[in-house]
Amino acid sequence: MGFSMLTADIAQVDRWRALRDQGAAGDEADRVALIHAGAQRIRRSVVRMIDSARAGHIGGDLSVSDILATLYLGVLEIDPAEPTQLDRDRFILSKGHCAAALYSTLAECGYFSRDELGTFMAPFSALNGHPNRTKVPGVETNTGPLGHGLPVGVGEALGLRLQGSSRRVFVTTGDGEMQEGSNWEAIMAAAHYGLSNLTLIVDRNRLQQGARTEDTNGLDPLGERLAAFGCEVREIDGHDVAALLAAVAPSSTGKPVAVVAHTIKGKGVSFIEDRVEWHHKVPTAEQVVLALAELGEGA
Amino acid sequence: MRVDEQIGYDNRVAFAEELAELARADERVVAVCNDSVGSSNLGAFREEFGDRLINVGIAEQNMVGVGAGLAATGLIPFVCAAGPFLTGRATEQVKADVAYSQHPVILCGMSPGMAYGELGPTHHSVEDLSWMRALPGLDILVPADRRQTRQAMRMLVAHPRPTYMRVGRHKVPDVTTDGDMLVHGRIDVVRDGDDVTVIAIGTLVSRALSAARALADDGVSTRVLNAAWVAPLDRATILEAARGTRAIVVAEEANIAGGLGAAVAQVVAREGIGVPVIPLGLTQFAPTGSNDALLEHVGLTSGSIARVAAQALGR
Numbered sequence: 001m002g003f004s005m006l007t008a009d010i011a012q013v014d015r016w017r018a019l020r021d022q023g024a025a026g027d028e029a030d031r032v033a034l035i036h037a038g039a040q041r042i043r044r045s046v047v048r049m050i051d052s053a054r055a056g057h058i059g060g061d062l063s064v065s066d067i068l069a070t071l072y073l074g075v076l077e078i079d080p081a082e083p084t085q086l087d088r089d090r091f092i093l094s095k096g097h098c099a100a101a102l103y104s105t106l107a108e109c110g111y112f113s114r115d116e117l118g119t120f121m122a123p124f125s126a127l128n129g130h131p132n133r134t135k136v137p138g139v140e141t142n143t144g145p146l147g148h149g150l151p152v153g154v155g156e157a158l159g160l161r162l163q164g165s166s167r168r169v170f171v172t173t174g175d176g177e178m179q180e181g182s183n184w185e186a187i188m189a190a191a192h193y194g195l196s197n198l199t200l201i202v203d204r205n206r207l208q209q210g211a212r213t214e215d216t217n218g219l220d221p222l223g224e225r226l227a228a229f230g231c232e233v234r235e236i237d238g239h240d241v242a243a244l245l246a247a248v249a250p251s252s253t254g255k256p257v258a259v260v261a262h263t264i265k266g267k268g269v270s271f272i273e274d275r276v277e278w279h280h281k282v283p284t285a286e287q288v289v290l291a292l293a294e295l296g297e298g299a
Numbered sequence: 300m301r302v303d304e305q306i307g308y309d310n311r312v313a314f315a316e317e318l319a320e321l322a323r324a325d326e327r328v329v330a331v332c333n334d335s336v337g338s339s340n341l342g343a344f345r346e347e348f349g350d351r352l353i354n355v356g357i358a359e360q361n362m363v364g365v366g367a368g369l370a371a372t373g374l375i376p377f378v379c380a381a382g383p384f385l386t387g388r389a390t391e392q393v394k395a396d397v398a399y400s401q402h403p404v405i406l407c408g409m410s411p412g413m414a415y416g417e418l419g420p421t422h423h424s425v426e427d428l429s430w431m432r433a434l435p436g437l438d439i440l441v442p443a444d445r446r447q448t449r450q451a452m453r454m455l456v457a458h459p460r461p462t463y464m465r466v467g468r469h470k471v472p473d474v475t476t477d478g479d480m481l482v483h484g485r486i487d488v489v490r491d492g493d494d495v496t497v498i499a500i501g502t503l504v505s506r507a508l509s510a511a512r513a514l515a516d517d518g519v520s521t522r523v524l525n526a527a528w529v530a531p532l533d534r535a536t537i538l539e540a541a542r543g544t545r546a547i548v549v550a551e552e553a554n555i556a557g558g559l560g561a562a563v564a565q566v567v568a569r570e571g572i573g574v575p576v577i578p579l580g581l582t583q584f585a586p587t588g589s590n591d592a593l594l595e596h597v598g599l600t601s602g603s604i605a606r607v608a609a610q611a612l613g614r
Contacts, residue, residue, distance in 0.1 A: 086373050134401050142400040145391055151361040155368020185361035
């Protein structure tokens with residue numbers, strides 16, 4: 001298509017690798033602290049990106065940050081220096097509007113330079129408001145319209161299994177997104193095909209763009225519904241890194257795993273948390289300072 | 300005997316045979332379908348290749364997403380479903396997961412046009428070309444006969460690209476010969492002429508050739524182009540026809556709103572060439588009838604093509 005693709009920041013890849021290895025070598029508490037610190041860096045990066053772009057989806061970015069940090073610092077078998085090698089774990093952020101959190105995470109891993117984050121949503125930037133795999137290494141498929149990531153993840157899980165690979169596929173959806181029928185088509189297929197190499201993580205922050213999910217088109221009992229569709233369901237606090245690490249462990253039943261990660265939209269910034277209007281509201285300059293302070297800047 | 304009346308071949312048979320041959324030679328080749336094992340002619344493929352046929356059930360959105368995911372792991376998926384459901388139900392998946400994401404999925408619209416005849420407009424795939432043409436980065440291919448169907452599939456396995464391909468059910472005679480090569484993005488001149496041009500695809504190529512023979516009897520020299528590639532569009536060959544003949548008739552088993560005729564008209568108008576471009580196709584939901592009867596009803600016969608071409612020349 002003639003787009004220029006961003007390229008890896010090898011020095012940052014080395015820093016990320018050292019951090020990941022340090023986490024793997026340390027005891028549980030050290031590992032959790034290291035991932036939590038990573039999640040806070042992602043959150044601060046998100047706030048700066050949204051401040052500079054004067055646009056973005058801050059509430060969902062902040063709710064999904066611990067999930068992203070856990071996967072990229074503690075779970076995924078990936079090589080950001082060789083992002084397209086076939087033998088890799090795959091992660092799809094189906095809630096593509098939370099691109100700022102994904103970009104911050106990918107830059108943390110060195111898929112591209114952190115300097116690029118300053119171009120978020122700027123004219124002709126590779127960092128569009130929704131992720132584009134033809135421009136951004138580490139993005140597995142283009143998302144934005146909801147209900148697309150999980151079907152693609154099912155295809156990847158099938159493709160890896162057909163080729164005898166033991167690599168795994170992780171898909172994170174929003175919770176409002178589970179109102180899309182295509183997700184349930186995909187879950188039925190994942191269960192039918194026994195895709196134990198597929199893990200769905202639902203960022204269950206209970207808010208969608210316009211209102212609470214339960215006041216819009218209720219999802220509860222979400223865990224029971226996922227179980228009824230054939231998933232091995234794990235319900236956890238989606239901000240508890242130790243719980244997240246345990247929840248994304250491989251399937252123990254041969255079924256696809258569905259993690260209902262109970263989160264708080266806007267997590268980490270008191271005046272944004274659990275408020276529907278912060279779906280895509282942009283903080284003022286004063287609020288940016290407050291938010292960064294609450295997220296541990298300079299601490 | 301008119302070509303319309305000759306015995307023809309169901310392209311799905313060639314499709315199934317070629318898919319099996321390709322799958323034997325290349326382990327990356329897989330098939331995906333939406334419960335359409337029978338109508339997509341994949342029964343033998345399932346017998347031979349087992350889990351390399353992925354049947355997702357009646358769930359076209361998931362089907363196209365699964366195709367994109369399979370392609371993302373290095374496989375070459377032929378995603379097969381009746382044209383209307385593949386392109387209509389899953390339009391956004393074709394846009395976001397295949398065209399925009401550039402996952403090399405081969406989308407096979409089975410039994411396109413009005414092949415389902417009496418089943419009615421819900422089952423007709425006459426909007427597919429308009430819908431798919433609106434998507435950048437997606438090739439659109441309408442093989443005219445069994446040979447082109449096979450050539451297209453071999454080409455796509457050698458160089459996988461995001462592609463929508465019609466696989467015809469309505470029996471068509473051979474219009475290509477062994478020496479004919481399918482070249483990516485090239486419109487083929489299947490008969491030369493300098494009075495009028497007929498650009499045709501799929502079921503209409505043999506009918507256009509038949510019309511050209513009838514016109515020759517009346518002293519009209521007709522150029523016939525087989526536009527197997529609807530996208531990317533071969534502008535040069537269209538412009539040669541616009542400059543080298545006095546009118547262009549475009550015949551397609553599709554809606555004229557946004558179809559090949561619209562594409563040709565846009566190319567010709569852009570250059571300011573003052574020849575009429577006359578689209579032949581559908582403008583309404585079709586009434587109840589067989590495929591042949593409906594082609595007759597909407598004026599997609601050799602007789603209609605010849606009549607319209609002659610009228611365009613003022614004869």
